[in-house]
Structures are given as structure tokens and as C-alpha cells.
Amino acid sequence: MALKPSIQEYTRVREYTVSICAPLETEDFVPQAVYYASPPKWHLAHTTWFFEQFLLKPFLQEYVEFHPDFSFLFNSYYNNVGKRSLRADRGNMTRPTVKKVLDYRDHVDHNVKAFLKQFEELPKDVSAIMAIGLNHEEQHQELMISDLKYALGHNPLFPVYQESFKPEYVKNKTEGFVTLNAGVYEIGHKGEGFSFDNEHGRHRVFCEEASISRSLVTNGEYIEFIEAGGYDDFNLWLDEGWTWKLENAIDSPLYWHLIRGVWHHYTLSGLKEVEKDDILCHISYYEAIAYAEWKKMRLLTEFEWEAISPELNWGSRWEWTQSAYLPYPGFSKPEGAVGEYNGKFMVNQMVLRGASLATSPSHSRPTYRNFFHPQFQWQFTGIRLAKRQLT
DSSP states (O other), rough: OOOHHHHHHHHHHHHHHHTTTTTTTGGGSSOSTTOOOOHHHHHHHHHHHHHHHIIIIITTTTOOOTTTTTTHHHHHHHHTEEEEEOOGGHHHGGOOHHHHHHHHHHHHHHHHHHHHHHHHHHOOEEEEEEEHHHHHHHHHHHHHHHHHHHHHSSSTOOOOSTOOOTOOOOOOOOOOEEOSSSSEEEOOOOOSSSSGGGSSOOOEEEEOOEEEESOBBHHHHHHHHHHHTOOOOOOOOSSSHHHHHTTTTTOOSTTEETTTTEEEEEETTTTOOOOTTTTSSOOOOHHHHHHHTTTTEEOOOHHHHHGGGGGOOOOEEEEEEEEOOOOOTTOOSSSOOOOOGGGOOOOSSSEEEEETTTTTOOOOOTTTTEEEEETTTTSSOOOEESSSSSS
16 A cells, blocks of 8 residues: 555545534534434544554554543443443543544644655555554444434434435435345455455355345335334334334334424434435334335345345445344454454344445445444434245
8 A cells, every 4th residue: 555545545534524523513522312322522532542542552652642541531342452431421521622632633643644654655564454444434434423413313403414414315216126046146355445354254155036126115105104003013023123112112213203294304404304205214123124024025134135236226225134243154353452343243233234325435335244233223224125025
């Protein structure tokens, strides 16, 4: 990896993270509306900590740490690095201030760029950490948008984040069904481009013939499910999903509000009437399964999704699959803290494929394996269906 593109790419990614915060007021940087949605200030600091912890400290001998407490405050889940603050307490950090965190980013950026200038071509180990760090930050850019929406969407004033930023508004460009032929397919990443370790271990799987929808479920189609009593019929739901629905009084997608008989939803451009032709968003796995059952259809497996992906128009919503998040054959975690990135989360989560309109540029590919617990709605998630049987 040559020097100049590395610095340019580093600068591009880092500046985009800060640009996401441009429409915010200072007060918007701190609140944590729910334990799994982190404040913008924490995202800004954590992505910076990653480069400080895994690039500067190991490779730059003369590096001076910005602040001794920041490793504790902004370590997310890396037990190999040391103690860390609780995830649910991130919104309690009124200090350090937003200005201090931005100073932290400037300090680390200055040192990273000075370090990179030492090389005409990056050593392999440095290049690997740079690639992980940049892709890690791109993941947090989408999380930042999702988390911001959660905080603003639970503000009773439904404030506008940015009128021109509308990842919720997108319509299907294709319709009908496409056939996945029965056969053996190769699954997993190949080639020279970046990939995470959970994509490694390219292997073969057999898929039965399947008829798969070219389009994603729309708001209007889902309203039909609601009006038909889909949230009241336990026969449609997984038992665990039914319990989740009852305990949390779930009766619609996240951010939806029935106002004088008309469905509205909070968007990043404010509270708007739901447009029936737009693609459905903010659905849990439990809701996706219940809807599929109501339609007498099913979700795809992640292997079907990857095999048929060249035929699909994807990228507007993360798509729930019916595949549990598990390691591919031959998967092994890297040594040390970097090995905690994916492998230790391979339990009780479901795989999502594709990308969303909140996904950062260049951060999607057919082999990408996103994963979340089945109850979560706050990501930009949607539904693609397959027929149970060919007709």
C-alpha cells in the first residue's frame, strides 16, 4: 500500500465521521437514549482510541498518550487491553467535553499522519492495522447515524437532523421473483480487497432451488399486515418474539406513530407521513419472521442471499436472514485484542446481508456479514422474502 493513498484515505474517513456531526448542537453529543445506542461524542472518541491503541502505541516509540483516562473511557469491549467503562454509562460522560474529544482526534490524527510519512510503502503489519481501523470507523459512522436517530426520534419535539439527509426514503426499482438454481455455491470472501475475519474460510454450500423476491417489503405491504392483526396473532410469532412483543408493547415498526388514523414515522428529516411505496425500515428479526409467516413465505438463508446477490438490487436496507451468526469452517480468531473483534460474538445473533443508505461509501460487499440480536430495530433493517415452495 503506497504512502499517498493511505494518508488520503485516512483523512477521507476521519473527516466524514466529523461531518456527520456537523448538523448537531453541543447538547446532541452527550445523551444516550438506550444502552445499545452510544452518544456521538463516544463514537468520535472510540474510533480515535482505536488508532491510538492499535497503531500509535505499538508502532510509534516516541508517541505521547493524549490522556491516561481515555483508554478506560473509550475502550468498547477489548478485554485484552484492560478495564473499560460500562456500555450503559457512556451517556453519563459529560466530561471530557466535546471540545476535548475533538482535540483528542486532532492529536491522534496529527501523529498518525506524521507516522505514515516515514514510509514510502507501509509495512504489512501497519497496513493491516490501518485497514482494520478505517473499516472499523466506517462501521461506527453507520452506527452513529442510527444512534443519533434513536436519540432524536425519542425527543418529543421530533427534531430535524438534516432536511436533505433521507436514508428512509427509497423505493424498489425491480419487482417479481428470481430463481436460485439448485447447486453448490462458494461462500466467503476471496480476492485482494479488505474483508473482516468473519468472512474468511471460503467454503462450499448446497442450496436447493428457491424463488426469491427481487423487491423488499414496502411500508404499504407492512401496513396490511398490521391492519390484518399481525401483531395480535401469536400463531405468527416465534415464542421468544411474542414474549418480546408483549413485554415491550410492540405494535409497529420503530419510529411509527398512528396520528388521527394515519401512520407517521420519525425520519432524520423530521416527523413525516409514511409513504406506502417506500421500502420498510427499522424491523426486528422477530417482526420479519412474523410477517413472512403471515405471507406464507420465509426469509432467505445468508448463503442463498450471497449466491443470488448478483441478481438483486440491494443496498437500501440491511436484510434479515434466517441464518444464525456462526463461524465459517476453518475460522480462527487472531491472537490478542484484534481477535475480539468478531469471533466472541458468534452466539445468539442473526446475520443480516446487504447494506443500507446509512452505510458509509465503499463499506459494502456481497460477502459482508452484519449481525445483531433478533430484537433490535434501530438499525436500517428491512425484509426480503422467498417462496416456501416453487410453483
